[in-house]
Amino acid sequence: MQMRKVNTFLAGVAATVLAASAAFVPVPFGNGANSSFLDDEADDQKGGFIDLGSNDLRMLPSGEQDIGGIPFQIAPASTSSDKACIVLGGHRRTYLAQSAEVKLAKPLRGDCLYLLHASSFTSADDKPIVGSLHLVYEGGTKEERHVRIGRDVGDWMASRSYRNAVRAWTIYNNNTQVSLFVSTFPLARGKKLAAFSFTADEGLWVVAGATVGDRRKPRQVPLDLRISRSYKFPDLYEKPLPVYPVGAKPRNVVFILGDGMGIGSVTFASNFLRQRPGALVMNQLPYAGLATTYSANADVTDSAASATAFACGRKTNNSMLGMLPDKSHVDSIATRAHAAGFAVGLMTDDPFVGATPSAYYAHVPVRSYSEDIIRDAAKCDFEILLGYHCRRYFLPKAKGGKRRDGRDILSEMTGKGYQLCETFASFIEAPRDKRVLAQLKDGELDEESRYKQLTETALNRLSQDGKRFFVLIESGDPDHGSHANKPTQTVLGVVKIDWAARTAVDWSLAHGGDTLVVVMADHETGGVNATVSPATGKATVHYGATSHTATPVPVFAFGPGAELFEGLYDNTDVAKRLAQLLDLTL
Numbered sequence: 001m002q003m004r005k006v007n008t009f010l011a012g013v014a015a016t017v018l019a020a021s022a023a024f025v026p027v028p029f030g031n032g033a034n035s036s037f038l039d040d041e042a043d044d045q046k047g048g049f050i051d052l053g054s055n056d057l058r059m060l061p062s063g064e065q066d067i068g069g070i071p072f073q074i075a076p077a078s079t080s081s082d083k084a085c086i087v088l089g090g091h092r093r094t095y096l097a098q099s100a101e102v103k104l105a106k107p108l109r110g111d112c113l114y115l116l117h118a119s120s121f122t123s124a125d126d127k128p129i130v131g132s133l134h135l136v137y138e139g140g141t142k143e144e145r146h147v148r149i150g151r152d153v154g155d156w157m158a159s160r161s162y163r164n165a166v167r168a169w170t171i172y173n174n175n176t177q178v179s180l181f182v183s184t185f186p187l188a189r190g191k192k193l194a195a196f197s198f199t200a201d202e203g204l205w206v207v208a209g210a211t212v213g214d215r216r217k218p219r220q221v222p223l224d225l226r227i228s229r230s231y232k233f234p235d236l237y238e239k240p241l242p243v244y245p246v247g248a249k250p251r252n253v254v255f256i257l258g259d260g261m262g263i264g265s266v267t268f269a270s271n272f273l274r275q276r277p278g279a280l281v282m283n284q285l286p287y288a289g290l291a292t293t294y295s296a297n298a299d300v301t302d303s304a305a306s307a308t309a310f311a312c313g314r315k316t317n318n319s320m321l322g323m324l325p326d327k328s329h330v331d332s333i334a335t336r337a338h339a340a341g342f343a344v345g346l347m348t349d350d351p352f353v354g355a356t357p358s359a360y361y362a363h364v365p366v367r368s369y370s371e372d373i374i375r376d377a378a379k380c381d382f383e384i385l386l387g388y389h390c391r392r393y394f395l396p397k398a399k400g401g402k403r404r405d406g407r408d409i410l411s412e413m414t415g416k417g418y419q420l421c422e423t424f425a426s427f428i429e430a431p432r433d434k435r436v437l438a439q440l441k442d443g444e445l446d447e448e449s450r451y452k453q454l455t456e457t458a459l460n461r462l463s464q465d466g467k468r469f470f471v472l473i474e475s476g477d478p479d480h481g482s483h484a485n486k487p488t489q490t491v492l493g494v495v496k497i498d499w500a501a502r503t504a505v506d507w508s509l510a511h512g513g514d515t516l517v518v519v520m521a522d523h524e525t526g527g528v529n530a531t532v533s534p535a536t537g538k539a540t541v542h543y544g545a546t547s548h549t550a551t552p553v554p555v556f557a558f559g560p561g562a563e564l565f566e567g568l569y570d571n572t573d574v575a576k577r578l579a580q581l582l583d584l585t586l
């Protein structure tokens, strides 16, 4: 078979020049494919990728794709039963396939077989064998290659390349940062490859594409660790903030949450902005503590289990919101406060259905059940609900939405007295006598100092009519920035949180001083380590991961009751202590 020239796959002049003499033939998996790139429901044992629900690879573009300089043919998948890739369960998921075979339409000669693949649930520490690649040549000669994790393949959440596993593609899949690796397996000289197959050992092993071709060094995902902008950040307080008598109780609570904002990213932001650690407004709050973050089923939590912990005071499994592992519902501090007459606001720069705000009112077993989250939003009656727009989950299919139950929840909520705000400006100006449902356009909260306006507006609205209030103010940027190893966004998120902290403390001092301000993170993301050069004052960041990590997170507190947030405790204790301070039961 004639090798096909594939320079059309390659972007860029340099690549095209290189490709002039190179030939690659992507090998479709055909009947060998046994799984989809997307999964509907986690742990239902029906397969669909690696059975982790929406924590999947649905964002991998299909068709002919240049990945790391090697052309691959990615099969399309639009449902969880489509067969687009190869997934082997190994010891980790024994109910998934343990072997798969791909027959080439015609035997092919080439220098190498390239695999686009990844492992999962695996640690590279002792380089276990994920499985074997079996090469079958025309005439029947066979070869077996052991594929080792940490040498020939990497975990899909790894942030680095290995000797024969170049991290060549990465994306944030709305749950975590996931990557695929290109590995090179030399083929026997002078022989034509007729088939190849995979057998599982440790597993889990996902193969998304295979290509036979000339020898070429795959290219890794470029990392850009420079910060490409400057920030407007709040001034520090000149004098120490007041400390309240032990045992004092707050009237209101402002709960500020930096998603993924571990001590490393707080330190990095401080080093970058002020050339020294501990020099943010949040560091000036009089009390600081550390909270552990593990979930009911994992050392490393996701944002759903952690939000359920600090909102409801209970441990649950990753991906579950407002629900225990046995699927019984638990109420949040916001729900209990609202029932006791508090005004409640939940605000984020993430999509409206993001895990953190949703944990305060929704009860779903899987965080990506967005229609059900909106169903619960319609019932909560909170005074402010604000996030990036998710209109499709409010509207039925007949009105261009995605809801399968036919409900138009936008109309239902405006009918109940909610003002729909579709811009940040309209949120600022919303009539005071209405509750607010804000569905902002993506990026409307990118400007960090908007967190000052956001916080001021919310606190003024919620406290009107002399009501007590509980408000959540979140930024997802520390998490997204650290997942993607993009320090520009990591710092942006920390600066937003610092604006919210400064504004909330200022507001409390100007309004009787009886508001407790708590700043914390739901988990650490990215294994962030920050240094600042004494010679140049330049801050440098090192990411150790693209995933969440197991380290405890910082908690900073100001106001009546702030002393309860000192020391080392668990994230569930945060909700319990807030409930104690507000005389609520969880």
Ligand SMILES: [Zn+2]
Residues within 6 Å of the ligand: 175, 176, 260, 303, 479, 480, 483, 525, 548
């Ligand atoms: Zn995250």
